[in-house]
Amino acid sequence: MRIDYSHRLTQDDARERLKALGEYLQNHHGINVTWSDADHARVTGRYLIVAIDGTVSMENGLVVFEGKDPGFLWRGKAKDYLQEKLKKYLDPAVTLDSLPRR
Numbered sequence: 001m002r003i004d005y006s007h008r009l010t011q012d013d014a015r016e017r018l019k020a021l022g023e024y025l026q027n028h029h030g031i032n033v034t035w036s037d038a039d040h041a042r043v044t045g046r047y048l049i050v051a052i053d054g055t056v057s058m059e060n061g062l063v064v065f066e067g068k069d070p071g072f073l074w075r076g077k078a079k080d081y082l083q084e085k086l087k088k089y090l091d092p093a094v095t096l097d098s099l100p101r102r
């Protein structure tokens with residue numbers, strides 16, 4: 001499963017917001033987000049009955065999630081959930097300090 005999400009933030013701002021999202025996923029769902037370098041992370045864990053195993057990479061103006069396909073029944077819900085989180089955390093109208101981390 002692949003999700004490409006375009007944004008209008010600077011690379012540094014997008015990076016900080018994705019780190020905040022990683023903290024939220026860890027604290028709220030127990031999903032691990034481990035950064036291998038400034039622009040690449042591994043995402044592993046479970047959400048409900050869905051196993052999550054994927055990578056996040058950043059390019060200028062683009063965040064790419066590539067991961068294990070959860071199957072037909074969960075694919076739509078998984079994509080919707082991830083896209084909504086990316087939309088919220090990469091929204092330039094929302095301040096970094098106001099983004100939930102728990």
